[in-house]
Amino acid sequence: MKKVFVLILIASFIILSFKSSNDYQFVVPVKWPKPFYDFSKNNLSNKKIELGRALFYEPLLSRNNTISCSSCHSQFTAFTHIDHSLSHGIDDRIGKRNSPALMNLAWHNSLMWDGAINHLDMQALAPISNPDEMDEKIEHVVMKLQASKMYPSLFLNAFNDSIITGEHLLKSISQFLVTLVSSNSKYDSVMRQESDFTIQEKNGYKLFKTNCAECHTEPLFTNLKFEINGLPIDTILNDKGRMNVTHIPKDSLKFKVPTLRNIQFSYPYMHDGRFKKLSEVLTHYTEGFQGGVTLSPKLQKKIILSSNERVDLIAFLFTLTDRSFLFNKDYSYPKNIFFPKKKE
Amino acid sequence: MLITKQNNTTASLLTTSQSKQKICCGIIYSFILFFNLEIASAQNNITRSIIFQPYFGNDTLHLNDTLYQNGIALQIEAFKFYITGIELLKNERVVYTEKNSFHLLDVSEIKSLTIPITTPAKVKFDKIIFNLGIDSLTNVSGVYGGDLDPTKGMYWTWQNGYINFKLEGKSKVCNTQKNEFQFHVGGYQFPYNTIKSIVLAMNNKEIMTIRTDIKKLIEETDLSKQNQVMSPGAEALFLSEKMKNIFSIQ
Numbered sequence: 053m054k055k056v057f058v059l060i061l062i063a064s065f066i067i068l069s070f071k072s073s074n075d076y077q078f079v080v081p082v083k084w085p086k087p088f089y090d091f092s093k094n095n096l097s098n099k100k101i102e103l104g105r106a107l108f109y110e111p112l113l114s115r116n117n118t119i120s121c122s123s124c125h126s127q128f129t130a131f132t133h134i135d136h137s138l139s140h141g142i143d144d145r146i147g148k149r150n151s152p153a154l155m156n157l158a159w160h161n162s163l164m165w166d167g168a169i170n171h172l173d174m175q176a177l178a179p180i181s182n183p184d185e186m187d188e189k190i191e192h193v194v195m196k197l198q199a200s201k202m203y204p205s206l207f208l209n210a211f212n213d214s215i216i217t218g219e220h221l222l223k224s225i226s227q228f229l230v231t232l233v234s235s236n237s238k239y240d241s242v243m244r245q246e247s248d249f250t251i252q253e254k255n256g257y258k259l260f261k262t263n264c265a266e267c268h269t270e271p272l273f274t275n276l277k278f279e280i281n282g283l284p285i286d287t288i289l290n291d292k293g294r295m296n297v298t299h300i301p302k303d304s305l306k307f308k309v310p311t312l313r314n315i316q317f318s319y320p321y322m323h324d325g326r327f328k329k330l331s332e333v334l335t336h337y338t339e340g341f342q343g344g345v346t347l348s349p350k351l352q353k354k355i356i357l358s359s360n361e362r363v364d365l366i367a368f369l370f371t372l373t374d375r376s377f378l379f380n381k382d383y384s385y386p387k388n389i390f391f392p393k394k395k396e
Numbered sequence: 397m398l399i400t401k402q403n404n405t406t407a408s409l410l411t412t413s414q415s416k417q418k419i420c421c422g423i424i425y426s427f428i429l430f431f432n433l434e435i436a437s438a439q440n441n442i443t444r445s446i447i448f449q450p451y452f453g454n455d456t457l458h459l460n461d462t463l464y465q466n467g468i469a470l471q472i473e474a475f476k477f478y479i480t481g482i483e484l485l486k487n488e489r490v491v492y493t494e495k496n497s498f499h500l501l502d503v504s505e506i507k508s509l510t511i512p513i514t515t516p517a518k519v520k521f522d523k524i525i526f527n528l529g530i531d532s533l534t535n536v537s538g539v540y541g542g543d544l545d546p547t548k549g550m551y552w553t554w555q556n557g558y559i560n561f562k563l564e565g566k567s568k569v570c571n572t573q574k575n576e577f578q579f580h581v582g583g584y585q586f587p588y589n590t591i592k593s594i595v596l597a598m599n600n601k602e603i604m605t606i607r608t609d610i611k612k613l614i615e616e617t618d619l620s621k622q623n624q625v626m627s628p629g630a631e632a633l634f635l636s637e638k639m640k641n642i643f644s645i646q
Contacts, residue, residue, distance in 0.1 A: 168555040169556050177551065218546045219541035
């Protein structure tokens with residue numbers, strides 16, 4: 053009796069050790085830090101990622117079935133939205149912040165400009181329930197998906213369960229989000245010694261390293277910390293940033309350092325989208341600081357850039373554009389799911 | 397390119413072999429399950445019940461009934477709370493720890509007020525320990541299913557975290573819309589961590605009844621002043637301290 057049991061145990065281990073074809077291998081780019089996201093709690097699979105991708109483009113997630121995540125996070129602008137400084141949601145309601153570009157989220161240890169969300173899995177709940185964004189209840193989203201034609205079978209394929217739960221819904225959205233990795237810009241190919249910067253870009257890189265890299269740290273181009281970069285407060289929005297979460301006065305006006313990858317396409321800039329152009333951003337860093345704002349110690353030394361240097365720095369920032377990310381078909385609207393071709 | 401791509405033919409081939417694999421695994425697992433059950437019954441486990449009985453003072457609590465506190469009428473309309481981390485102790489040593497111990501209790505669903513636990517029949521204990529609320533590690537570790545599923549309505553979404561307990565009702569003294577009071581208490585970060593550990597004496601029983609007297613909380617609050625607590629902070633902390641005292645042995 054015992055022997056049989058042991059044999060079966062061994063057999064099952066052997067079978068389990070063959071990774072099934074559905075598994076998705078998350079590749080950490082060379083020399084990048086270890087991701088923060090714990091994949092062991094949410095094993096990536098192609099089917100779950102596909103499901104998450106469908107959900108990302110799914111307007112059923114909003115109260116009146118008009119707004120999807122992609123309404124505010126569109127691929128061609130590095131998953132931010134472009135015409136609006138502040139986010140634009142359901143019934144044309146205007147939110148309180150600019151939608152951030154989405155990429156390399158597996159490395160983020162908190163989400164939102166102020167870090168109000170502590171885990172990627174829980175992130176989607178915020179826009180779904182925000183009255184200015186999707187204005188819906190997660191319970192109701194689950195009911196709508198369950199009643200739909202396509203989702204019960206997609207959930208069945210992905211999770212072996214056609215009963216849709218909040219857990220499975222959120223896990224699949226996370227799965228899609230963590231696959232949004234941008235690591236293939238010109239900058240990256242230079243680092244891999246596959247190509248060279250122009251003289252201008254090289255000079256820009258030097259200026260970047262002296263003036264910006266302490267906060268916009270390579271290779272993610274953010275140190276993922278909360279910093280004060282000297283923007284004067286918008287007295288109408290009155291957004292205190294990190295202090296909203298911690299209630300600690302010294303956190304007032306701190307915001308999560310945004311990545312500069314794909315910055316060429318992710319305008320307008322800053323948490324409230326106040327700048328449309330990178331030249332305006334540089335003007336802020338060289339002469340825009342206003343009295344009364346406590347600056348980060350990292351910005352105590354005045355940044356001085358000649359007009360040539362400004363051009364060089366921007367040329368460098370453009371090397372962070374990753375076309376294989378912006379035009380990656382695996383991230384785009386999943387036509388094949390929403391409009392499947394009939395089998396002949 | 398980071399994305400692992402397969403051409404279509406290999407992908408479809410692999411899916412058929414994969415479904416065979418699944419069937420295989422299924423058979424093997426049902427065997428293992430069968431053997432495990434055998435071993436479990438050999439150890440002679442029994443199922444005990446922990447029953448939370450809601451009271452308002454001396455009376456059984458019925459939602460929406462008119463109740464009196466110092467002559468002032470009030471109603472309780474909803475009362476839900478998380479009980480987690482159940483352990484049994486003998487002479488201050490842990491003799492039983494429930495695995496995956498997360499339970500959402502809802503006074504409007506009688507069934508949810510009984511927690512079955514399976515322990516070795518012979519285990520001897522003199523104390524029960526449990527938490528009111530969700531620990532901070534669980535609060536920062538992403539999404540879970542079952543009673544922790546965020547569709548259960550016990551979750552804050554704008555600054556994420558579990559709501560450890562919800563108490564809602566009405567009283568004339570509340571100067572609010574429809575005279576409502578709403579306590580949604582949670583928060584897992586220092587100094588406003590609202591999870592509370594509760595220790596009760598409990599002797600080797602199979603049915604453990606825990607008196608849950610909500611009057612003990614109402615007595616301690618001035619509903620005319622404190623009637624809307626919906627986010628982590630000092631008020632939530634105050635309520636969680638008081639809430640701790642509602643549990644006692646029948």
